[in-house]
Amino acid sequence: MSQVLMVDDSSTVRNEVCDFLKANGLSVIPAVDGKDGLDKLRANPGIKLVVSDVNMPNMDGLTMAEKIRNELKNSTVNV
Numbered sequence: 020m021s022q023v024l025m026v027d028d029s030s031t032v033r034n035e036v037c038d039f040l041k042a043n044g045l046s047v048i049p050a051v052d053g054k055d056g057l058d059k060l061r062a063n064p065g066i067k068l069v070v071s072d073v074n075m076p077n078m079d080g081l082t083m084a085e086k087i088r089n090e091l092k093n094s095t096v097n098v
Contacts, residue, residue, distance in 0.1 A: 021045075021046070021065060021066075021067040021068070022045075022046045022047065022048055022063060022065045022066045022067065023040055023045050023046065023047050023048070023066070023067070023068045023069075023070060024047075024048050024050060024056055024059060024060055024063075024066045024068070024069045024070070024071075025037050025040065025047050025048070025049050025050065025070050025071075026049075026050040026051075026052070026053060026055070026056035026069065026070070026071040026072060026075070026080065026083065027050075027051075027071070027072040027075070028051055028052050028072060028075040028076060029072070030051075032072070033049050033051070034049075036070065037049050040070075046065075048063060048066065052075045052076055052077040052078055053071070053075055053077060053078030053079055053080055053082055053083030053086075054077045054078040054083075055077075056069065056071060056078075056083055057078065057083050057086055057087065060087060060091075061090075069083075069084075069087065071083060071084070
């Protein structure tokens with residue numbers, strides 16, 4: 020099954036979005052910031068979509084997206 024990576028430093032937003040996606044039949048992996056999201060993306064090849072906040076500590080969403088594009092430019096992940 021394809022998985023969605025949900026990245027947000029706000030636990031309230033992260034939980035609400037994860038619950039919504041799960042209620043609509045998707046498998047969701049939560050991450051607390053861009054660094055955590057990038058680590059989880061590298062560890063889970065089944066992730067096909069990344070939903071991310073922009074303003075986060077440790078690594079913001081734009082930096083994470085840039086790193087994903089640079090590292091995984093030939094993969095099937097949608098950023």
